[in-house]
Amino acid sequence: MSDQRDLLCELLRRFYDTGWISGTGGGICSLESTGRLLLAPTGVHKELVRPEDFFVVDVGTGDVLEAPADTTLRPSECGAIFRAIVKRRGAGAVVHSHALSAVLACDLAPADELAIEHLEMLKGIPGVTNADRHLIPVVANTAREPELVGAVESVLDDGRFSAAHAIGVRDHGAYIWGADAWDAKKHAEVYHFLFEAMRARGGHT
Amino acid sequence: MSDQRDLLCELLRRFYDTGWISGTGGGICSLESTGRLLLAPTGVHKELVRPEDFFVVDVGTGDVLEAPADTTLRPSECGAIFRAIVKRRGAGAVVHSHALSAVLACDLAPADELAIEHLEMLKGIPGVTNADRHLIPVVANTAREPELVGAVESVLDDGRFSAAHAIGVRDHGAYIWGADAWDAKKHAEVYHFLFEAMRARGGHT
Amino acid sequence: MSDQRDLLCELLRRFYDTGWISGTGGGICSLESTGRLLLAPTGVHKELVRPEDFFVVDVGTGDVLEAPADTTLRPSECGAIFRAIVKRRGAGAVVHSHALSAVLACDLAPADELAIEHLEMLKGIPGVTNADRHLIPVVANTAREPELVGAVESVLDDGRFSAAHAIGVRDHGAYIWGADAWDAKKHAEVYHFLFEAMRARGGHT
Amino acid sequence: MSDQRDLLCELLRRFYDTGWISGTGGGICSLESTGRLLLAPTGVHKELVRPEDFFVVDVGTGDVLEAPADTTLRPSECGAIFRAIVKRRGAGAVVHSHALSAVLACDLAPADELAIEHLEMLKGIPGVTNADRHLIPVVANTAREPELVGAVESVLDDGRFSAAHAIGVRDHGAYIWGADAWDAKKHAEVYHFLFEAMRARGGHT
Numbered sequence: 001m002s003d004q005r006d007l008l009c010e011l012l013r014r015f016y017d018t019g020w021i022s023g024t025g026g027g028i029c030s031l032e033s034t035g036r037l038l039l040a041p042t043g044v045h046k047e048l049v050r051p052e053d054f055f056v057v058d059v060g061t062g063d064v065l066e067a068p069a070d071t072t073l074r075p076s077e078c079g080a081i082f083r084a085i086v087k088r089r090g091a092g093a094v095v096h097s098h099a100l101s102a103v104l105a106c107d108l109a110p111a112d113e114l115a116i117e118h119l120e121m122l123k124g125i126p127g128v129t130n131a132d133r134h135l136i137p138v139v140a141n142t143a144r145e146p147e148l149v150g151a152v153e154s155v156l157d158d159g160r161f162s163a164a165h166a167i168g169v170r171d172h173g174a175y176i177w178g179a180d181a182w183d184a185k186k187h188a189e190v191y192h193f194l195f196e197a198m199r200a201r202g203g204h205t
Numbered sequence: 206m207s208d209q210r211d212l213l214c215e216l217l218r219r220f221y222d223t224g225w226i227s228g229t230g231g232g233i234c235s236l237e238s239t240g241r242l243l244l245a246p247t248g249v250h251k252e253l254v255r256p257e258d259f260f261v262v263d264v265g266t267g268d269v270l271e272a273p274a275d276t277t278l279r280p281s282e283c284g285a286i287f288r289a290i291v292k293r294r295g296a297g298a299v300v301h302s303h304a305l306s307a308v309l310a311c312d313l314a315p316a317d318e319l320a321i322e323h324l325e326m327l328k329g330i331p332g333v334t335n336a337d338r339h340l341i342p343v344v345a346n347t348a349r350e351p352e353l354v355g356a357v358e359s360v361l362d363d364g365r366f367s368a369a370h371a372i373g374v375r376d377h378g379a380y381i382w383g384a385d386a387w388d389a390k391k392h393a394e395v396y397h398f399l400f401e402a403m404r405a406r407g408g409h410t
Numbered sequence: 411m412s413d414q415r416d417l418l419c420e421l422l423r424r425f426y427d428t429g430w431i432s433g434t435g436g437g438i439c440s441l442e443s444t445g446r447l448l449l450a451p452t453g454v455h456k457e458l459v460r461p462e463d464f465f466v467v468d469v470g471t472g473d474v475l476e477a478p479a480d481t482t483l484r485p486s487e488c489g490a491i492f493r494a495i496v497k498r499r500g501a502g503a504v505v506h507s508h509a510l511s512a513v514l515a516c517d518l519a520p521a522d523e524l525a526i527e528h529l530e531m532l533k534g535i536p537g538v539t540n541a542d543r544h545l546i547p548v549v550a551n552t553a554r555e556p557e558l559v560g561a562v563e564s565v566l567d568d569g570r571f572s573a574a575h576a577i578g579v580r581d582h583g584a585y586i587w588g589a590d591a592w593d594a595k596k597h598a599e600v601y602h603f604l605f606e607a608m609r610a611r612g613g614h615t
Numbered sequence: 616m617s618d619q620r621d622l623l624c625e626l627l628r629r630f631y632d633t634g635w636i637s638g639t640g641g642g643i644c645s646l647e648s649t650g651r652l653l654l655a656p657t658g659v660h661k662e663l664v665r666p667e668d669f670f671v672v673d674v675g676t677g678d679v680l681e682a683p684a685d686t687t688l689r690p691s692e693c694g695a696i697f698r699a700i701v702k703r704r705g706a707g708a709v710v711h712s713h714a715l716s717a718v719l720a721c722d723l724a725p726a727d728e729l730a731i732e733h734l735e736m737l738k739g740i741p742g743v744t745n746a747d748r749h750l751i752p753v754v755a756n757t758a759r760e761p762e763l764v765g766a767v768e769s770v771l772d773d774g775r776f777s778a779a780h781a782i783g784v785r786d787h788g789a790y791i792w793g794a795d796a797w798d799a800k801k802h803a804e805v806y807h808f809l810f811e812a813m814r815a816r817g818g819h820t
Contacts (some may be wrong), residue, residue: 010711023329023394045387098326100398104405120756120787124638130756130786139327141335171335172325182660189638193715199405200719200814228534228599250592264434304532305603307611346530346540376540404610433739433805455797493626508736510808514815551735551745581745586738 001161004032005051005182012040014185016047020099020192026173029082030093030181035059041073059083077145081152081175088156089165091177093184097192102174107196108203109138113160114168116194124190127163136159136191138168166191209237210256212386217245219390221252225304225397231378234287235298235386240264242287246278264288282350286357286380293361294370296382298389302397307379310400313408314343319373321399331397332368335337341396342366343373371396414442415461417591424595426457430509436583439492440503440591445469447492451483469493487555491562491585498566499575501587503594507602512584514570515605518593518613519548524578526604534600538575541552546601547571548578576601620646620666622796627655629800631662635714635807641788644697645708645796650674652697673721676699696767696790703771704780706792707727708799712807717789718812723818724753728775729783731809739789739805742778751806753783781806 011028015021024043032038039055040046055075056066062083064075076082082094100121105114116122117133128134137155142148147167155161165187166176176191212363216233220226232245244260245251252283261271267288269280281287287299310319321327333339342360347353353374360366370392371381381396383389420440423429434453442448449465450456456495465485466476474485483550486492492504515524526532527543538544547565552558558579575597576586586601588594624694626643629637631784642655654670655661670682670690672726675748677698691697720729731737732748757763763784770776780802781791791806793799 020742022398025326025329045391051381062304098398098401100405103324103402118786119639119718121719124640129758131758135785143336146275159272173321175346186638186660193713197715197718200715201722227603228531228596230531230534250596264427282446302509305607308529312611348539374530376528404433431738432808433801435739450720455801501727508808510812513734513812517816553744555748579735581733 002032002051004038005054005183008038008054009049009051010042011181011185012046012049015095015097017179018099018192020095020097020188021046022098025074026098028093028095028181028184029076029078030184031059031086032056036065037079037086039075039079039082041068044073046058057083061085061172069109078175080146080149083165084149084153084156085175085177087167087205088153089177090179091184092180094175094177095184095188096173096175097188098173099192099195101192101195101199102168103171106138106168106170106172106174108198109168109170112138112155114138114198116198119189119194119197121193121197122123125163125165125187134162134163135160136164136168138170141172176201207237207256209235209257210384213243213245213259213400215401216390217251217254217384220300220302220324220393222230223304223397225300225302225393226251227303231303232281232283233299233386233389234263234281234283234299235296235389237261238329240293241270242282244284244287245282246273249278250336254336257279262288264291266353283380285351285354287362287394290372290382291359292356294382295384296389297385298381299380300389301378301380302393303378304397304400304403305336306397306400307373309404310375311373311375311377311379313403314373314375317360317405319343321403324399324402326398326402328394330368330370336370339368340365341369341371342372343375346377368389412442412461414448414591415464415564418448418450418460418464419459420460421591422456425505425507425598428509430505430507431456432508436506436508437486437488438503438505438591438594439486439488440594441496442466445547446475447489447496449485449492451478451490452486453570454483456476467493469496478483488585490506490556490559494559494563494566494586495523495577495587498563499587500589501594502590504585504587505584505594505598506585507582507598509602509605511602511605511609514579514609515577516548516580516582516584518608519578519580522548522565524548524604526608529604529607531600531603531607535575535597544572545570545574546574546576546578548580551580551582617647617666619645619653619796620669622666623642623669626663626796626800627661630710630712630803632712633807635710635712636661637713639770641711641713642689642691642693643708643747643796643799644693645799646674646701647671651680652694652701653701654690654694654697654744656683657675657691659688659743670705671813674701682791695761695764699764699768699771700790700792703768703816704792705716706799707805708794709792710730710799710803711769711788711790712803713788714807714810716810716814717783718786719721719814721753721783721787724783724785727770729753729813731813734809736805736808736812740778740780740802747778749778750775751779751783752789753785755784756787 027040053180120130122128139151150153178187236242242262262387318340325335327333344356373379383392437450447467530540532538549561586596587599647653652672655736737743754766791803793802
């Protein structure tokens with residue numbers, strides 16, 4: 001088993017403890033090597049995922065390259081969204097948060113974008129300063145996660161959001177990415193802080 | 206001692222850490238085998254319960270089939286409610302939450318039902334989609350827990366609540382169930398998230 | 411070293427983790443044997459207190475019967491208050507909470523009493539039912555803790571508060587007691603839940 | 616490696632768990648010996664910092680006296696601010712908090728000072744009583760942390776703030792200091808409690 005799988009398991013336990021993932025929802029994926037995406041199974045208690053439980057998926061095609069020995073497991077429904085973010089943003093890892101703070105931050109967005117400003121923590125996002133008005137996209141939720149792919153691809157291509165390392169999904173949570181798993185964890189900490197700050201400030205900044 | 210008892214002890218510690226059970230209140234029961242319900246003792250620090258402390262109760266009759274060696278222990282008062290849920294819903298495990306979020310969610314219910322909608326997390330409940338308006342029953346509190354049995358049986362039979370895997374008890378908490386202990390833990394995570402989201406949204410969805 | 415000292419150290423760590431004690435403030439005392447009260451030192455990080463750090467104080471006179479080997483330590487200023495509660499209520503242990511929820515609950519009391527009702531958790535206090543309007547005294551804060559003794563003795567003798575196992579101190583926190591350390595821990599969990607519930611309900615019950 | 620480095624690593628993990636530092640932001644420095652300041656690297660996950668990762672900086676000049684073997688590491692940008700506080704206040708350790716409660720407390724300050732009163736916890740700050748109106752300075756945030764030094768030095772010299780052991784930085788967090796690392800940790804607990812209390816009270820005391 002690769003160290004990368006151990007790391008994902010550790011981060012899943014950590015995210016569970018923070019409340020970003022719960023009720024078997026949410027997760028994290030990362031590249032094991034170029035083109036090979038480690039994907040957790042769907043519908044399982046994420047804090048209990050073991051290194052041998054991951055699927056390896058082809059980033060380009062979505063084909064399952066390796067499956068866990070436990071044949072009852074199916075790959076996470078987030079796969080297509082994770083792959084879109086990896087391909088269009090060069091991300092090496094993507095966190096899928098089910099945090100309440102992410103849901104409530106999206107509630108503050110009147111339309112398809114959330115503007116965050118006046119917070120030092122913005123500097124935790126590459127290329128963003130604490131003087132910026134940082135925009136992240138907010139997309140509508142869909143019945144199934146694969147149906148989100150079109151909207152996700154569209155906002156990833158939208159020039160307004162070139163600095164964003166997160167996409168909010170209304171009533172649902174957020175996708176947050178980075179160059180690798182540690183970087184995605186850093187950005188997840190930053191964005192959840194920003195979400196909580198916006199909520200505490202009542203949407204006024 | 207069965208693995209099931211170890212699991213219940215682990216979940217009791219976990220629920221204590223999350224604040225769902227405290228002050229010796231709240232708990233979890235589960236079937237050890239068909240018809241045999243594992244029940245924690247009443248009035249003890251639930252995070253300290255050991256595998257040998259459980260009672261085994263007949264699901265049909267409520268009779269104590271096995272008692273712990275410690276004769277000072279008495280079975281949890283929730284027994285009759287747990288048995289009603291096991292019998293009428295085919296549940297294998299029931300969580301009794303004393304979480305503040307459960308109490309506050311019940312405060313939001315004007316009458317005998319709580320309507321939850323516009324949240325992805327609803328998909329964590331079997332048969333429920335994120336487009337549904339999910340109804341759970343809210344019953345009035347009583348002086349003693351066994352007196353709740355009639356109201357609990359009544360709402361379990363109420364067609365409005367056929368998808369519900371939880372019953373709110375006003376000023377008190379909630380009963381949340383699943384096919385087994387892990388499934389009940391999953392549903393407990395889902396419903397507590399929903400309770401907190403409703404509270405944060407001020408009851409508006 | 412007695413098991414009782416180990417238990418107090420464990421509870422101090424637990425209370426620190428919950429935020430009931432912090433910044434070296436707050437604590438717990440308990441009887442080691444009849445008339446001999448174990449008292450932590452003042453001004454130390456309570457989560458780091460070791461079994462050999464406790465003072466033993468005479469409940470009747472307040473005299474130090476045993477002092478720790480570390481001569482830089484001085485006994486907690488709460489000693490006189492703890493002794494008053496032990497003597498007048500027959501308590502075996504007293505928690506001194508510096509929790510924010512205790513401070514905010516006192517803010518809800520217009521005069522010298524806090525009325526708590528409509529909460530199942532009230533049943534965690536001996537002799538109290540969930541139909542009761544449970545009164546706990548709220549005293550004004552003073553410059554030094556020993557100056558609180560008079561007010562504490564007065565409310566302990568006040569018939570309105572015969573069922574109370576807690577005294578709120580405005581802007582400061584609360585004293586919460588029980589028959590022994592485990593019982594005091596249980597009551598501390600119950601009262602902090604009640605404080606948080608009252609706050610969340612905006613003082614309306 | 617000195618015990619002091621071990622202690623800083625332990626405190627970094629603790630502060631991370633409390634949410635005072637996250638997203639690689641925030642931290643703590645302390646004197647290893649007179650004139651030699653231990654400084655964590657910048658841009659790293661602070662909860663993972665190891666004893667061998669620290670820089671040793673000359674308090675007087677800011678020169679790096681010792682650098683970690685890992686040549687990819689650069690010293691924290693807080694160095695100049697930490698040194699100003701150590702020199703002007705005789706501090707032995709400084710916590711740099713990125714806690715949301717610190718940001719929100721600064722929001723409550725209409726101008727350049729935050730007044731805290733009516734809280735027992737004030738006694739945790741040397742020379743402050745619970746009857747005092749305790750003033751801490753609040754400075755405007757800047758693009759880079761070294762640009763804060765002028766404002767920090769100015770408020771450290773301001774007679775209004777002679778009792779303050781903390782400086783709030785708007786939209787950013789706070790610097791909190793003490794005689795040594797344990798003392799700074801104590802004051803950090805005290806001030807974060809005060810920040811949370813002010814927020815909960817809506818800025819009214």
